[in-house]
Amino acid sequence: MKKLILPMLAAFVLLTGCSEKARVVTSYYTVNPNQWEYAMTVDPTTSLATVNYAYSTWEDIDIDEEVIMHGVVMAYLIEGGQPDNQLPYTLYMQDDNGNLYQERIEYDIEPGKITFKIKDNDFQTMQSMQNIGTLKFKVSVIRNF
Numbered sequence: 001m002k003k004l005i006l007p008m009l010a011a012f013v014l015l016t017g018c019s020e021k022a023r024v025v026t027s028y029y030t031v032n033p034n035q036w037e038y039a040m041t042v043d044p045t046t047s048l049a050t051v052n053y054a055y056s057t058w059e060d061i062d063i064d065e066e067v068i069m070h071g072v073v074m075a076y077l078i079e080g081g082q083p084d085n086q087l088p089y090t091l092y093m094q095d096d097n098g099n100l101y102q103e104r105i106e107y108d109i110e111p112g113k114i115t116f117k118i119k120d121n122d123f124q125t126m127q128s129m130q131n132i133g134t135l136k137f138k139v140s141v142i143r144n145f
Contacts, residue, residue, distance in 0.1 A: 021144070022142055022143065022144050023142070023143045024140055024141070024142050024143075025062045025140070025141045025143070026138060026139065026140045026141075027060060027062065027138075027139050027141075028078075028136065028137070028138055028139075029058050029114075029116070029136070029137045029138075029139065030134060030135075030136050030137075031056045031116060031134065031135045031136075031137065032134050033129070033132060033133065033134065035056050036054040036055065036056050036118070036129060036132075037054070037055055037056065037057075038051045038052075038053075038054055038055075038129075039051070039052045039053050039054075039055060040052060051129075052119070053117050053118060053119040054117065054118045054129050054132075055115050055116065055117045055118075056115065056116050057113055057114070057115040058113065058114055058115075058116075059112060059113060060109075060112065060113060060114045060139060060141070061112060062141040062143075063109050063110075063111065063112060063113065063114060063141055064111050064112065065111050066143065067141055067142075067143050068109060068110075068111065070144060071141065071142050071143045071144060072140075072141070072142040073109050073114070073139065073140070073141050073142075074086065074139070074140045074142070075087040075107045075114065075116070075137055075138070075139045075140075076137065076138040076139075076140075077089050077105055077135065077136070077137060078136040078137060078138055079136075084138055087105055087106050087107050087116075087137075088104055088105065088106035088107075089104070089105045089106075090102050090103070090104050090105075091103040091104075091105070101120055101121055102120070102121040103118060103119070103120050103121075104118070104119045104120075104121070105117070105118055105135075106119070107137075107139075114139055116135075116137055118132070
């Protein structure tokens, strides 16, 4: 009985606190390999550039100032036949030499835009991007009336 009290109390609080109606708008984005741009840092002594991360920015008119301040934006990586992976999402990878690394996929929002980002923990983002195929994302915008 004690195990049921906390979930019932939480459900009561959630359901009674939601007197406003909410509207959910979901959009889908397909990012092809040629649609990524690169944020780079240049070493002033050697003039060598390092790719910090790859990004792709998309227009989303449902993400406005009101949603940013009082609503919710949730983004997911869609992999065919698998459950959607909520961002930020970390992929654990192994290169051809057996070295382990992580790729982190995340997103940023600003009014009218969403930016998907890919970062590697081994700072070899440019190498990894050569193997990235087409990625699909789902973005849900939840707005209170």
